[in-house]
Amino acid sequence: MTDRTADYDFDLPQESIAQSPARPRDSARLLDVAEAGLIDRTMREFPDLLRPGDLLVANDTAVIRAQLHALRGEAKIGVTLDRILPDGSWHALIRNARRLRVGDRLTFPGARAEDVADVLELEDGGGATLRFSAEGDAFDAFLQAAGALALPPYIHRPAGPTSEDERDYTTIFSAHKGAVAAPTAGLHFTPDLLQRIDAAGIERRTLTLHVGAGTFLPVRAETLTGHKMHAERGVVTAETADAINAARARGGRVVAVGTTTLRLLESAVDEQGVVRPFDGETSIFITPGFTFRAVDMLLTNFHLPRSTLFMLVSAFAGTARMRGAYAHAVREGYRFYSYGDACLLRREDNQ
Missing domain, CATH: 3.40.1780.10 (QueA-like)
Structure with missing residues (x-):
């Protein structure tokens, strides 16, 4: 060993x-x-x-379609959902986390205006806890509208995941x-x-x-x-x-x-x-x-x-x-x- x-x-x-x-x-x-x-x-x-x-x-x-593109005002924030927590909030990995503060609200292009997420906690290394306004079936619909598959980085999809990837x-x-x-x-x-x-x-x-x-x-x-x-x-x-x-x-x-x-x-x-x-x-x-x-x-x-x-x-x-x-x-x-x-x-x- x-x-x-x-x-x-x-x-x-x-x-x-x-x-x-x-x-x-x-x-x-x-x-x-x-x-x-x-x-x-x-x-x-x-x-x-x-x-x-x-x-x-x-x-x-x-x-799930765990890859999300968010906005805090004009700032672009990358969000990859990690896991749901017992209280219904989500742990996520964040790109551009330095632009976020606890209490910030994120919006999501492609989603309804009311589909937002609040930043509850930030971690060293780019982790965060988010609470989404949508729950249950509404959350599934939100991910369908605004999310994409988080394919592994070694699967090269310059234009993003394809409809074949959704099935495969x-x-x-x-x-x-x-x-x-x-x-x-x-x-x-x-x-x-x-x-x-x-x-x-x-x-x-x-x-x-x-x-x-x-x-x-x-x-x-x-x-x-x-x-x-x-x-x-x-x-x-x-x-x-x-x-x-x-x-x-x-x-x-x-x-x-x-x-x-x-x-x-x-x-x-x-x-x-x-x-x-x-x-x-x-x-x-x-x-x-x-x-x-x-x-x-x-x-x-x-x-x-x-x-x-x-x-x-x-x-x-x-x-x-x-x-x-x-x-x-x-x-x-x-x-x-x-x-x-x-x-x-x-x-x-x-x-």
Whole structure:
């Protein structure tokens, strides 16, 4: 185990970064990081790698149009919504935050005149707490009129997100609005793939983790212990918790679709390995040396160098194993990041 951020760096050619998803979605490539070695597959083979009694858990969050252009008088202010807070206000990341003061009121081009936001709190580093005048369905309509998808910066859209992005950046599991970024492992699933999973006797459940704007922030600290993880809001229902515990009791494997699903499950599990219902925020930071108690297998995309997610997969499957898998993926032309291909990992102590 190493605490140096630089030890989680690797070279990635620019051409490896996917700018659009595979079509159809389940034609994406799948690197099976198996005990016997690395096996090149496609997502259509994914159901064949599961077995009756396993439980597949996916994140059913839905992406909102979180990117907003605001005005304070004549001053232009960039707003990226991060997460809703318990009192209904929003934590946001602000560009041109130096132009704001607590008590300022923001207006939004493209929205109704009555759709405004008040600045409740400002933080060092560009964070802010905002209270919007619109709530519920009116807030959804406001975002539809004034907002845009906050696509990751490595997806190049000089003119902004397209109508195709609106469809491509939505998973088949989407049900509960609140995420800034898509849980991208879920982008590979199609109705046909889910039907095959069901027919194979694999149970399915969902949970909700609203992915925040902090997911795009790099690790700037020189050490992992020096990095402060962003908080995200999540819900594990009693029904999902019971299904997971039953699967483990019968010898089935818990298969997490994406790092967001894994992070929430590992936030909800107790020291005895029992998953409890969960409704709150988690800022869990998973690094090598972490003891996994809830998840046995992980389906995930390929992540950024020096990112908390590459640290997570290194903790889950082993740092040396993941370095070898990523080097293979680069050599073999796998597509990286949100619109890229997938890999299937097994927990290192389950190899």
